[in-house]
Amino acid sequence: MRTVTLEGGARLTQADLNRSGVLPAEVMAAAEKIVDDVRERGDAAVRDCCLRFDGACPRSFRVADELVAGALELVPPEFLAALTQARDQIRDFHEREREQSWFTTRADGAMLGVKVTPVASAAVYVPGGRAQYPSTVLMDTIPAKVAGVERVVMVTPPQADGTLSAYTLAAAALAGVDEVYAVGGAQAIAAVAYGTESIPAVEKIVGPGNAYVAAAKRYVSGDVGIDMVAGPSEVCVLADGDADPCVVAADLMAQAEHDPMASCYLVTCDAALVARVGEAVELLVSQSPREKITRTSLDERGVAVVCDTLGAAVDAINVIAPEHLELHCADALGLLGRVRNAGAIFVGPWSSEPLGDYVAGPNHTLPTGGTARWANPLGVYDFQKRSSVICYTPEGLLADAPATQTIAQAEGLWAHALSVGLRRRLAEGGTFDAADAHPLAWPETIRGDSPFVSLEV
Numbered sequence: 001m002r003t004v005t006l007e008g009g010a011r012l013t014q015a016d017l018n019r020s021g022v023l024p025a026e027v028m029a030a031a032e033k034i035v036d037d038v039r040e041r042g043d044a045a046v047r048d049c050c051l052r053f054d055g056a057c058p059r060s061f062r063v064a065d066e067l068v069a070g071a072l073e074l075v076p077p078e079f080l081a082a083l084t085q086a087r088d089q090i091r092d093f094h095e096r097e098r099e100q101s102w103f104t105t106r107a108d109g110a111m112l113g114v115k116v117t118p119v120a121s122a123a124v125y126v127p128g129g130r131a132q133y134p135s136t137v138l139m140d141t142i143p144a145k146v147a148g149v150e151r152v153v154m155v156t157p158p159q160a161d162g163t164l165s166a167y168t169l170a171a172a173a174l175a176g177v178d179e180v181y182a183v184g185g186a187q188a189i190a191a192v193a194y195g196t197e198s199i200p201a202v203e204k205i206v207g208p209g210n211a212y213v214a215a216a217k218r219y220v221s222g223d224v225g226i227d228m229v230a231g232p233s234e235v236c237v238l239a240d241g242d243a244d245p246c247v248v249a250a251d252l253m254a255q256a257e258h259d260p261m262a263s264c265y266l267v268t269c270d271a272a273l274v275a276r277v278g279e280a281v282e283l284l285v286s287q288s289p290r291e292k293i294t295r296t297s298l299d300e301r302g303v304a305v306v307c308d309t310l311g312a313a314v315d316a317i318n319v320i321a322p323e324h325l326e327l328h329c330a331d332a333l334g335l336l337g338r339v340r341n342a343g344a345i346f347v348g349p350w351s352s353e354p355l356g357d358y359v360a361g362p363n364h365t366l367p368t369g370g371t372a373r374w375a376n377p378l379g380v381y382d383f384q385k386r387s388s389v390i391c392y393t394p395e396g397l398l399a400d401a402p403a404t405q406t407i408a409q410a411e412g413l414w415a416h417a418l419s420v421g422l423r424r425r426l427a428e429g430g431t432f433d434a435a436d437a438h439p440l441a442w443p444e445t446i447r448g449d450s451p452f453v454s455l456e457v
Helices: 025-041 043-054 065-073 077-095 134-147 166-175 185-194 211-220 245-256 271-285 291-301 310-320 332-338 353-358 394-411 414-427
Strands: 002-006 102-105 111-118 121-125 151-155 179-181 204-206 234-239 263-268 302-307 324-328 344-347 384-391
Touching: 025 043, 025 185, 025 211, 043 185, 065 166, 077 134, 077 166, 121 134, 121 185, 134 151, 134 166, 151 185, 179 185, 185 204, 185 211, 234 245, 234 310, 245 263, 245 271, 245 291, 245 324, 245 353, 263 271, 263 291, 263 310, 271 291, 271 302, 291 302, 302 310, 310 332, 324 332, 324 353, 332 344, 344 353, 394 414
Parallel strands: 002 302, 121 151, 121 204, 151 179, 234 263, 234 324, 263 302, 324 344
Antiparallel strands: 102 111, 111 384
């Protein structure tokens, strides 16, 4: 890991973090080409992409329901029990996120409110490359089901031999996925965004994927809803001198083993801890079956930040804005209020990040690449739409019409003012002459030229 030392009020910068940044232009261009091809040629283009990129293409993209349900019989009982525990705890957490419609009535009788409606359909993308992710099936499907989405489909790439993981299919069965399609990559995003002969389109696409999946999601965004443009996984561990270096090393490796592009950050006020953690990594990583991926991530994307004060350490965390943050230090709970930017915060030495990945309950689909400065974890709210409801009485109209007409005049929108002015006249018990509408739009009491402020040019 590369070490950055901050002293005398120095602040961490984005340049210190060695992040991969935005999607490369060549990746965006390739993804856009795939999406356009699928949009034009449908299933034929999807098949071509599957054979080219996955090495396999099933006769039917739709996985038979009996195969999905049958996967429950293929997995070990202990895995099914663990998955059931995770499902129940994830559902319990997300049930608390569900928003309800609400309405309020003013004294003049006008009713205002919000109508909350779930999207009709959603697609969950589940990666299937370097590893299988049944946990992602649960994390992305359950919030949609809690929100009330009627049709939840899963897209996931088959292996080169044409198989799908029974673990992933069992998770789909347990989570209540309605349709499963054996297709991945940018072509899967295009298919669910625009529809093909055999894959109906959806209204929202969620879930992580590789750079081409992320690029395709960015490209189709606007034509269909997306959750986020997810980048490589990342973790930041704030550790003090009393932290166990082996535990900290394992926590960093838990993200590094996802992807060679994963970013791992260690923030501390104890420079000696960095060396102890490095030694622990060397002892542990050689035993990992994912040693190459883990080493590449830590060597190329790992950064240790040494600060001279705890305040500077917290400031560094807020600059990093990590996907996962572990507070592995004394009075960790006391620091919680000072953390502004993080996707998920694991408080105290017992709060291992993998607990959040699998069973704790909060979602593990989180903002990456510093987007935690403004973005949220995936939740029920991602699958719900809000419609404002406005219902006026004559009394309410009369109360608000003058202010509305005044603002409309300032914006120069005559028909806006007229729309309210006509109703105002009717609410007052009068009539109007369409040939003399101008006074109804802009009464004398609010007429006037719009003032401007002079600038030096």
